[in-house]
Amino acid sequence: MSDASSAPPPVPMVDETAIKEIATGVFVICDRRIPFVPNVGIIVGSHTALIVDTGMGPTNGKTVLNAAKRIAGQRPLMLTVTHFHPEHGFGAQVFKGSARIHYNRSQRDELRAKGEGYLGMFRTFGPHLVAALEGTKLVEPDDIYEGTSTSIDLGERTVELRTWGLAHTAGDQVVWLPQERILFTGDLAEERMFPIFPWFPPSDADIDGARWAQVLTELISWKPAVVVPGHGDIGGAEILVAVRDYMVDLGRRVAIEKQSGKEADAIVAGLAAKVRAEHPDWSAPEWIDFAIKYYASLS
Numbered sequence: 029m030s031d032a033s034s035a036p037p038p039v040p041m042v043d044e045t046a047i048k049e050i051a052t053g054v055f056v057i058c059d060r061r062i063p064f065v066p067n068v069g070i071i072v073g074s075h076t077a078l079i080v081d082t083g084m085g086p087t088n089g090k091t092v093l094n095a096a097k098r099i100a101g102q103r104p105l106m107l108t109v110t111h112f113h114p115e116h117g118f119g120a121q122v123f124k125g126s127a128r129i130h131y132n133r134s135q136r137d138e139l140r141a142k143g144e145g146y147l148g149m150f151r152t153f154g155p156h157l158v159a160a161l162e163g164t165k166l167v168e169p170d171d172i173y174e175g176t177s178t179s180i181d182l183g184e185r186t187v188e189l190r191t192w193g194l195a196h197t198a199g200d201q202v203v204w205l206p207q208e209r210i211l212f213t214g215d216l217a218e219e220r221m222f223p224i225f226p227w228f229p230p231s232d233a234d235i236d237g238a239r240w241a242q243v244l245t246e247l248i249s250w251k252p253a254v255v256v257p258g259h260g261d262i263g264g265a266e267i268l269v270a271v272r273d274y275m276v277d278l279g280r281r282v283a284i285e286k287q288s289g290k291e292a293d294a295i296v297a298g299l300a301a302k303v304r305a306e307h308p309d310w311s312a313p314e315w316i317d318f319a320i321k322y323y324a325s326l327s
């Protein structure tokens with residue numbers, strides 16, 4: 029008998045056949061709920077197509093680029109990513125010369141500062157990630173924008189890129205289609221999955237949970253009709269509400285425990301299993317401990 033729990037985790041591969049057209053000219057290559065596979069967007073205007081996120085490593089990047097070329101035909105391609113993390117941006121090298129790569133300044137700066145470190149760290153997570161990252165070279169964007177937002181005219185379709193500063197990372201960026209009210213969130217929101225708190229001090233302690241929750245509240249106020257989370261199934265604004273409420277509630281509970289004099293490890297020991305049980309259908313419970321330790325670090 030095979031034991032699924034002891035099977036090695038799969039190499040995270042973007043599967044082009046998992047593509048869905050969620051509105052005319054707006055495609056998502058769905059993650060199929062496979063860890064370290066992101067939801068990838070391909071947004072086609074009359075004269076240009078924009079790709080959102082690359083998948084992890086050059087093989088996944090090629091899959092995404094080929095899908096985009098097939099869909100976009102002769103249109104020039106642009107690439108942006110929701111943030112610098114490996115499964116979202118570490119396939120960008122194959123787009124060099126085939127797509128104009130466009131990030132915000134913080135994304136570029138964070139990639140420069142932490143990219144090699146994350147490449148090394150992710151390779152320690154197991155042979156499945158070593159395989160996905162084989163041959164990865166980090167590349168610079170062709171363009172960056174300053175400030176908190178920019179618009180891209182794809183031809184009869186305008187896409188807005190928006191960033192707020194430190195939240196899940198220093199450069200999180202959403203992609204918003206105002207006409208269709210479609211929102212790509214990156215890892216600011218996952219669906220039926222514990223939020224990813226990349227709390228890896230001392231090498232990376234750049235999270236702002238309060239701003240992250242505020243950003244989600246603002247995104248909810250945009251009344252998106254469709255939310256494409258970084259990971260998980262496509263849905264509506266309820267995805268954002270669930271993540272925001274989880275974070276605010278957990279932050280409050282950790283603060284109460286801390287006031288009673290408990291250290292981070294003791295708070296994890298007392299709280300993690302309860303939090304897990306409150307969300308029985310959510311995946312990736314390993315992120316609960318990271319979230320608790322982050323909130324416990326706040327003064």
Ligand SMILES: [Zn+2]
Nearest residue numbers: 111113215224
């Ligand atoms: Zn991330």
